Amino acid sequence: MALENLTAENFNKKVTSNDIVIIDFWAPWCGPCKQYGPIFEKVSGEYPDILFGKVNTEEEQAIASHFQIQSIPTTIILRDNIAIFQQPGLLPEEGLKDVIRQVQELDMDMVRKEIEKQQSGEGAQ
Numbered sequence: 001m002a003l004e005n006l007t008a009e010n011f012n013k014k015v016t017s018n019d020i021v022i023i024d025f026w027a028p029w030c031g032p033c034k035q036y037g038p039i040f041e042k043v044s045g046e047y048p049d050i051l052f053g054k055v056n057t058e059e060e061q062a063i064a065s066h067f068q069i070q071s072i073p074t075t076i077i078l079r080d081n082i083a084i085f086q087q088p089g090l091l092p093e094e095g096l097k098d099v100i101r102q103v104q105e106l107d108m109d110m111v112r113k114e115i116e117k118q119q120s121g122e123g124a125q
Helices: 011-016 031-044 061-066 093-105 108-120
Strands: 003-005 020-026 051-056 074-079 082-088
Touching: 003 031, 011 051, 020 031, 020 093, 031 051, 031 093, 074 093, 082 093, 082 108
Parallel strands: 003 051, 020 051
Antiparallel strands: 020 074, 074 082
16 A cells, blocks of 8 residues: 555545554644655555555644644554554664564554443453
C-alpha cells in the first residue's frame, strides 16, 4: 500500500477501510520530522498490507487536535480503528518495525475486552 497524505476529507474513509494504519504527524518546519520522513517512507514499502499515512499538522489541525498531538513527529498506530500505540519523537527503523510486529501479533478481542472493562469502571481501583 502506498504512503498517503491523510486529510480531513479522506481520513475517515482511509482509516476505516484498513485493518492497520500507521500515522506520522509532522510539519514542514520540523527538523526531526525531516529525519523521520525517509525512515517512515522506507518502512512503508516493506508492509504492503498496512496503510502508512502522513498528517501535516500545519494543514490538518483538526486531526492533530483529535489525537491530542503535543509534539512532532508523533507516530500513532490504529488497529481495527482503535489507537493502540502513540509515540512522540523520531523512531529508528528497527524500532518502528518492532512496534509493527507487536501490533500485528495483538489479540484484538482481548484489547476490546480490556477497553470495555476500563470503560465500565471495572478496571478502577
